[in-house]
Amino acid sequence: MKADIAIIGAGMAGASLAAEVGGRASVLLLEAEARPGYHSTGRSAAFWSETYGGPKVQPLTSASGRFLAAPPPSFSERPFLSPRRALHLADAKGRPALDALCAEFSGGAVALERLDRARLETMIPGLRAGWDEGVLEGSCTDIDVGGLHAAYLKAARAQGVRLVTDARVARAERRGTGWRLDSSAGSLEADVIVNAAGAWADEVATLVGAAPLGIQPYRRTIVQLRTTPPAPAEMPLVIDALGRFYFKPEAGRLWLSPHDETPCVAADCGPEEIDVALAIDRFERVVDWKVERVEHSWAGLRSFAPDRLPVYGFDSDVPGFFWFAGQGGFGIQTAPAAAKLAAGLLLEVPADPLVADIDPSPYLAGRFRN
């Protein structure tokens, strides 16, 4: 197996970048698992929120939104976004956090509307006393994550990208100006290695002899609940202003997270009972609904660079090693813009029009090296 570019990891990051660069270079997309999307990509809460990740992530999310709402027909006949809205909810303690959110986005890039208790009650049935203020982010949507990931893999294949599953890369060594990689699916050669390994990004850096950037995986838990009353389909995503929970309706059920962020080593993680209990306890302090059953719970890893911004670009110390990592809690909603920006950097060509007005410098891998 030989290619111009070997991309390690076929989650949303690797798949989207493969679709962008395939056809312009020969690409091998290497995935350790039998099924691409098995890790973080397959475990998300599936929302697109322009405030999520903060003002420096927002340009990536907003540009991606334009693509996701109206993808080119050759990519998908259907949009990937569907209306949801987000409600940032505060009790007395959370009020300063709501003020801070409004101040961060006061430039008008994201429309936010302050709501009083009476408006909140029309949106959240059974809202308990004490939750008196909110901010509505009307543009927030749900994302069809599985559909988007599948569309990227299909587009990549159509561009000649070869996806190899059960191919965990375990070694990499320099061969002339390129690389030889050893994986559980055999050996291969490539001119450039792309690190799209999600929670394993720093481990993959070590394999090629690059210094890790401190990309830390954090566990996040989601529980699916059956409740009385059932979650109304039109209810917004409800996010605590202080980051203690979020919940949203999903096909007659409720998806609820305690917004946990437990540092972990990269691994196939599962939910801890304590986090499930914490989620339900926090939820029951917000509404008077009855939790009938925990139908399902899962956990996944969100991996952040030290400054919590994504990492794109060539490593400044190791030639031929490209970072596409640190996708944090926003790697789905930023995927189209991220992949287009990274493709420009990787192929050293001008950026795609979708991202032409985004300054890539806050995201460049070189920001961590002296």
Ligand SMILES: Cc1cc2nc3c(=O)[nH]c(=O)nc-3n(C[C@H](O)[C@H](O)[C@H](O)COP(=O)(O)OP(=O)(O)OC[C@H]3O[C@@H](n4cnc5c(N)ncnc54)[C@H](O)[C@@H]3O)c2cc1C
């Ligand atoms: C609970 C939860 C909720 C979330 N909610 C949202 C949300 O609502 N919206 C949003 O935008 N984002 C959300 N996220 C974040 C989002 O899921 C991630 O940012 C995104 O999936 C990261 O994609 P990735 O491709 O970088 O990582 P992954 O999907 O983890 O893919 C990395 C892949 O690399 C492979 N790999 C690793 N090492 C090797 C190796 N040595 N050889 C070969 N392959 C290797 C792994 O097997 C894995 O499949 C959420 C995450 C979690 C956990």
